[in-house]
Amino acid sequence: MKKVCVHCSASFDITKEDLAFYKDMDVPAPTHCYLCRMQRRLSYRNERHLYHRKCDLTGKQIISSFSVDKRFPVYDLDAWWGDAWDPLSYGQDFDFSRPFFQQFFEVRNRVPRQALQHQKPMINSNYCNCASRNKNCYLVFSTNECEDCYYG
16 A cells, blocks of 8 residues: 655555554554654654753752653662662553553653663763763763764
8 A cells, every 4th residue: 555644745655464463453554654753753862962950869960861841750870770769669550441551651751761871881971872881972972982082
């Protein structure tokens, strides 16, 4: 089946297998092409904007990819990986009489998130996000194993 994207007017295909999947999941067929759907999904991902805020567990001033107006708690990396909180305490029983997404959003807004996406060790690289194993880096994003890099 050929469709036209409602956003960019590009033509895209929906296969019989896709239609069967949508029917099985009881969801409508997409109205946006693959690339427009990806852009919509990625619009919720923030890699390059950093904010000052307090860690919701320790109260310490931190740098985060989440601004202070977010409804969910944000923990400093050491606090998030630490033992001062129990991730299993956020679980809840599923109530079949209530809509799934209503319950999903309730849990999503209660569970803490990491202030920044880091994989340690990060040496002297506090202002980086979506990064791993960097050394002496400043304001670099989506980087791995970099050294002495700035504004990238």
